[in-house]
Amino acid sequence: MAGANSFLLKQTQLPTRGRALVASQSLEAGQVLLQEAPLLAYLDAHTASANTVCFHCTRPDLNPNPNGNGSWSFCTTCQVAAFCSPQCAAAASTSTHTPFVCRALSLLVLCTLDFDSQTQARYLIAAYNLAVVSPHCFEQLLSLEGEGSVNDKIHLVHTFLSEAIRSWQLECQELPSWSVEFVASLIAKDQRNGFGLSTFVPDTRLRKIRAYAIYAQASFFNHDCLPNACRFDYIDKPGVGNTDIIIRCLHDIAEGVEVCISYFPVNWRFAERQGKLREEYGFECRCDRCKIEEGWSDEENGEKGDEISVDGEASEEEDEAMKNTDEEEGMDGEGDGQGSFPHAMFFMRYLCPRESCGGTLAPLPPHGVSSSVMECNVCGELRSEEDFLQEIQEHKVSP
Numbered sequence: 527m528a529g530a531n532s533f534l535l536k537q538t539q540l541p542t543r544g545r546a547l548v549a550s551q552s553l554e555a556g557q558v559l560l561q562e563a564p565l566l567a568y569l570d571a572h573t574a575s576a577n578t579v580c581f582h583c584t585r586p587d588l589n590p591n592p593n594g595n596g597s598w599s600f601c602t603t604c605q606v607a608a609f610c611s612p613q614c615a616a617a618a619s620t621s622t623h624t625p626f627v628c629r630a631l632s633l634l635v636l637c638t639l640d641f642d643s644q645t646q647a648r649y650l651i652a653a654y655n656l657a658v659v660s661p662h663c664f665e666q667l668l669s670l671e672g673e674g675s676v677n678d679k680i681h682l683v684h685t686f687l688s689e690a691i692r693s694w695q696l697e698c699q700e701l702p703s704w705s706v707e708f709v710a711s712l713i714a715k716d717q718r719n720g721f722g723l724s725t726f727v728p729d730t731r732l733r734k735i736r737a738y739a740i741y742a743q744a745s746f747f748n749h750d751c752l753p754n755a756c757r758f759d760y761i762d763k764p765g766v767g768n769t770d771i772i773i774r775c776l777h778d779i780a781e782g783v784e785v786c787i788s789y790f791p792v793n794w795r796f797a798e799r800q801g802k803l804r805e806e807y808g809f810e811c812r813c814d815r816c817k818i819e820e821g822w823s824d825e826e827n828g829e830k831g832d833e834i835s836v837d838g839e840a841s842e843e844e845d846e847a848m849k850n851t852d853e854e855e856g857m858d859g860e861g862d863g864q865g866s867f868p869h870a871m872f873f874m875r876y877l878c879p880r881e882s883c884g885g886t887l888a889p890l891p892p893h894g895v896s897s898s899v900m901e902c903n904v905c906g907e908l909r910s911e912e913d914f915l916q917e918i919q920e921h922k923v924s925p
């Protein structure tokens with residue numbers, strides 16, 4: 527497979543879960559398995575409405591100023607897309623902000639779609655643009671999992687996209703129109719394969735979605751409620767590649783073992799996890815953890831859910847934070863030992879201990895030797911082995 531570390535993973539086909547990625551050699555804790563640039567990325571409509579994020583690289587304007595801000599500029603044609611630098615503006619003109627996108631964005635601000643539909647419309651604009659500027663990448667998008675069905679919301683965004691295409695055709699060239707069924711299937715591909723690009727807001731300790739992205743190779747990671755890898759992104763890092771996805775091992779993985787991530791915070795309870803996977807991903811999870819938790823009563827699910835929250839208590843705020851976060855996360859597991867709650871140690875080791883964070887901890891990439899320092903994929907905090915051992919003592923759970 528393609529990607530920076532392509533030799534570490536190989537794609538295979540599994541009978542009950544479709545395409546999957548397995549370790550093609552033994553992998554080390556913290557190892558970077560994949561670093562990949564997006565096939566396409568698009569801004570969340572709420573974020574975009576604030577006009578403080580670069581349309582091309584998604585970095586924020588940290589000092590918004592109505593009189594103009596250093597290297598920041600707006601597209602003078604659509605007056606919708608902001609760019610953080612002349613370099614981003616120039617790169618966008620042949621990739622993410624072509625004349626078609628520019629026209630479509632100027633129509634988008636005039637339409638009455640709600641924010642959710644505007645976000646979907648931004649995805650469709652980016653997908654249509656991809657079909658024009660990079661047919662090969664568009665083919666990759668089309669090959670991803672997901673077949674959708676048409677509903678009223680899809681009719682609305684389809685109508686918008688058709689208008690945008692027609693408007694551009696009048697001025698320019700003959701462009702193919704897309705059927706509503708085709709649009710529904712593209713939206714399903716986004717739902718099943720898209721990743722949120724978010725930033726951690728230290729004051730609220732919540733994540734704020736800034737943009738979404740789809741990656742050709744990372745789309746082949748299946749889900750597990752006790753994953754052996756997790757995803758990092760560094761969208762504010764300087765230089766190119768800030769929207770790359772990085773997948774790292776949580777622990778050593780033997781050759782031939784499937785590498786899975788979690789599609790949402792791992793401290794979600796059984797019913798929430800099953801509901802999300804059924805409704806948005808179209809499958810029933812039969813992982814080891816689910817097989818155990820399906821045998822729990824509602825009370826047990828509630829109690830154990832409480833036990834494995836950050837402080838031994840699952841606050842409503844924390845639950846809400848997790849619901850608002852389309853990331854793989856973890857939680858700690860005080861629990862009652864390995865007997866009735868065998869995955870408690872997973873949460874002890876891989877949940878960020880910071881209150882309300884809910885992020886997953888993975889070791890820093892090994893440099894010669896494995897690192898014992900864990901990094902949180904949500905708040906970015908580091909935890910040393912000494913801190914971990916102290917936490918275990920406090921929780922009185924044997925490692």
Ligand SMILES: C[S@@+](CC[C@H](N)C(=O)[O-])C[C@H]1O[C@@H](n2cnc3c(N)ncnc32)[C@H](O)[C@@H]1O
Binds near residue numbers: 750
């Ligand atoms: C991001 S794609 C993963 C790659 C996918 N298997 C494929 O063939 O392209 C997500 C889809 O994979 C399938 N999938 C992922 N994890 C699964 C699991 N644990 N059990 C069954 N199906 C799974 C579901 O169809 C889901 O909608």
